[in-house]
Amino acid sequence: MKNxxxxxxxxxxxxxxxxxAKAKPTDTLFAADLKxxxxxxxxxxxxxxxxxxxxxxxxxxKGTECAVYVSIANAGExxxxxxxxxxxxxxxxxxxxKGSAKEPLIIKATGNGLHRVWIYKxxxxxxxxxxxxxxxxxxxxSLAITKLPLIEFIGNSITCGAAADDSEIPCGxxxxxxxxxAYMAYGPSVSRKLNTNFVLASVSGFGIYRTxxxxxxxxxxxxxxxxxxxxxxxxxxxxTYTPRIVSxxxxxNDMSKGDGTPRAAFDTAKFVxxxxxxxxxxxxxxxxxxxxxxxxxxxxxxxxxxLQRCLTNIKKQIDAAYxxxxxxxxxxxxxxxxxxxxxxxxxxxxxxxxxELEPFFAGLLK
Numbered sequence: 001m002k003n004x005x006x007x008x009x010x011x012x013x014x015x016x017x018x019x020x021a022k023a024k025p026t027d028t029l030f031a032a033d034l035k036x037x038x039x040x041x042x043x044x045x046x047x048x049x050x051x052x053x054x055x056x057x058x059x060x061x062k063g064t065e066c067a068v069y070v071s072i073a074n075a076g077e078x079x080x081x082x083x084x085x086x087x088x089x090x091x092x093x094x095x096x097x098k099g100s101a102k103e104p105l106i107i108k109a110t111g112n113g114l115h116r117v118w119i120y121k122x123x124x125x126x127x128x129x130x131x132x133x134x135x136x137x138x139x140x141x142s143l144a145i146t147k148l149p150l151i152e153f154i155g156n157s158i159t160c161g162a163a164a165d166d167s168e169i170p171c172g173x174x175x176x177x178x179x180x181x182a183y184m185a186y187g188p189s190v191s192r193k194l195n196t197n198f199v200l201a202s203v204s205g206f207g208i209y210r211t212x213x214x215x216x217x218x219x220x221x222x223x224x225x226x227x228x229x230x231x232x233x234x235x236x237x238x239x240t241y242t243p244r245i246v247s248x249x250x251x252x253n254d255m256s257k258g259d260g261t262p263r264a265a266f267d268t269a270k271f272v273x274x275x276x277x278x279x280x281x282x283x284x285x286x287x288x289x290x291x292x293x294x295x296x297x298x299x300x301x302x303x304x305x306x307l308q309r310c311l312t313n314i315k316k317q318i319d320a321a322y323x324x325x326x327x328x329x330x331x332x333x334x335x336x337x338x339x340x341x342x343x344x345x346x347x348x349x350x351x352x353x354x355x356e357l358e359p360f361f362a363g364l365l366k
Contacts (some may be wrong), residue, residue, distance in 0.1 A: 058143035066137030068105035153187035157204035161185030163344035189354035207254035264344035
């Protein structure tokens with residue numbers, strides 16, 4: 001009897017241990033384990049900051065849900081992320097500025113199997129960073145960025161996907177960044193069609209030598225700064241990734257009529273000279289990249305013709321300065337009547353732009 005009791009007790013303990021093993025505590029993926037793409041940084045609290053539009057990272061997990069510990073720096077403010085689940089785009093999620101990551105965002109999935117999630121920053125750098133401390137789920141693992149050709153898209157609010165999405169907050173209400181949708185902007189959209197990676201380096205309102213209503217700042221002044229802020233001391237490490245193509249779409253804001261604030265007429269000579277210098281800066285960062293100059297779908301009639309002539313001139317000057325490099329490519333959009341907020345392309349309009357660009361970039365990728 002004693003032996004039987006002992007055996008029964010051992011079996012009881014063994015079964016208990018088996019149950020504990022099956023009810024394994026949730027695994028945790030910390031910020032340093034994530035493998036992001038875009039302008040990002042690990043801050044002094046060892047958290048990951050997604051800084052620029054559409055900066056993103058991925059992970060996989062098992063089960064029906066995962067907990068994402070995400071916050072923003074300033075209380076009383078808000079920001080947005082977007083995410084894919086198992087290859088399907090889901091939605092934008094508003095992140096409130098509570099100043100901590102104690103209340104996680106729960107992402108739910110159907111079925112207890114293996115799921116893949118990609119998280120994107122919906123807004124631009126000037127909106128502030130999304131800060132991730134950890135992600136918790138069963139059997140969670142970070143996903144590496146697939147080794148594909150990379151396109152960097154330099155531009156303005158159009159490239160950001162700003163003012164494109166009024167699906168939840170109507171145009172004319174809320175804050176400017178409430179209508180951002182970087183995931184659906186033309187750059188990420190055409191990249192997904194062509195199976196390439198992408199990064200966005202864009203700032204709303206900025207041009208090549210002035211902004212939409214002021215004489216300064218401009219993209220060349222902030223391009224080397226990680227967060228695109230003027231006078232920032234945090235410089236971006238351009239060895240982080242190597243684009244196959246660098247697409248530059250600037251000019252809309254330089255040629256803008258502004259908001260009534262007095263400003264000089266558009267200066268074609270200054271535009272071309274500053275643009276040539278900027279392309280040389282980009283080529284110094286990415287010597288092997290193919291440079292592509294894009295016009296603006298917002299330009300019509302005479303303005304469109306002026307911008308196209310300027311871009312053609314810039315191409316000639318760069319090709320002459322770098323005779324052994326790949327020739328600069330140019331693409332001129334068809335004029336568009338935008339349907340987004342404040343005269344910007346809508347999400348649907350961005351898909352039209354992406355469709356226009358698809359054969360152009362496909363040709364450059366060959």
